[in-house]
Amino acid sequence: MLKKERQAFIIKEINLHNKVLSSDLSMALDVSEDTIRRDLNELALEGRVVKVHGGALSKSYQMAAVQADTYAYEKKEIIAMKTLKLFKDGMVILTSGGTTMREIAKRLPESLQVTFFTISPLIALELAEHPKADVILLGGQLSNASKVTIGAEVVQKISEIKADICILGINGMDLDGITDSDYEIVQVKKAMIKASKQMIIPTISEKLNTALRYKVTPTADIDCLITELSPLHDTIQPYLSQVKLVL
Amino acid sequence: MLKKERQAFIIKEINLHNKVLSSDLSMALDVSEDTIRRDLNELALEGRVVKVHGGALSKSYQMAAVQADTYAYEKKEIIAMKTLKLFKDGMVILTSGGTTMREIAKRLPESLQVTFFTISPLIALELAEHPKADVILLGGQLSNASKVTIGAEVVQKISEIKADICILGINGMDLDGITDSDYEIVQVKKAMIKASKQMIIPTISEKLNTALRYKVTPTADIDCLITELSPLHDTIQPYLSQVKLVL
DNA sequence: CTTAAAAATGCAGGTATTTGCCTGTTTTAA
């Protein structure tokens, strides 16, 4: 077997599996691991693969990892635009925290006249930039990790509100229901759902079909599910029958 | 599974759920928790995640550290250091907003164990970075201009607190008293003073000898006045007889 | 076809990295 042939095989293998192990290739091609290593080093030098300890990864794999900070930015933008269409003048909107909600807050149209209740200081500050929006920050103990207010006082305050819609950021959701990993936050979210006529869930599709420790609410209670995907997309199909409206 | 692969998985998981637990990852990836810890430490070192006890958090969830260069930064730093000397373990501290207060919050010693009540979401978020500080955000309508919560609800909540000290950011002050230009905020500040055993005023000297529309409280009620100047400085002299303690 | 130069390969050894386990300590939560 020629060297070029061998390297072509390696590239093919990487394109297929996004990674290769030196040991596997050594077996498959029946050459010493040293030879494989030399091949991988050459390919890495040409920039065709990314060499790592034990084997190599595809270039695209590495790229995805690098631009992780702009993770899902475009998706969240799409979701934000879809969500904003549901806002009408005079509405009372109850919202949790999360980066998706923040994207929504940033894009709030100037002309819109709505009242926001929120448990997130960050979202509150973002909304405060808006000239016509009324922003009420729900006070309470500030959670160190998630940077939203939690505790009995918040739950109590929320119970006194009658909101038109509540925008709930989520961390996990499957056909069974919405789940979260923080017990305190679950309590607050439950109160938010109870206080609102409609529940809207904006989320990137990746969070679908994942479950966390604590249940927030069954999927059937969702009034509107908003993802970056078309409602016709395969991933969304199972949810169509459960959720009233999917955007 | 290659190390890079594993770390990419962790990053993806964090972007998805905003946080991960070492134990969960250990299960999911079928490696020891030690290995996960090492991965998280590496990723934290690269600044890709924020390591916490038990797992890691998403970086974006941390404060957007877009440091707007605060006016009179050095002066406020001096004031902050002086003010921090008054903080003792176990104290309940009531604070308003303002950039000076923010500098204080940033410099809070790691070891200090105190409870903060604040009307400023910004201060609250800053304090939330502190591992031992308990932060309670006083909820209410968010003032568009000053970015603190105001209104009857806030005043009511403050009246229920018994604080050891209150740190009051000010806008104007002369020998006659502390003044402010926003009526709503004056109401809140009055409530804060009433709810606290001691009133501490940290301010840059520029604000001394200026007066605004509404009176908050007479100068004689101040327990401690803190400026960037020495108490021996000419500007401070007239206040020495009125204020209990000047730093 | 022969043969010398160049390239590629395998091997030996010594080094470096990764990982799991163990210890004792710190942190957290009840």
Added chain:
DNA sequence: TTAAAACAGGCAAATACCTGCATTTTTAAG
């Protein structure tokens, strides 16, 4: 205050790596 969980640092086994060198293969010119 205490018990459980998480942590840090060190150790050791396994694996991967690199360097230099001898051997084989390929190449190409005579």
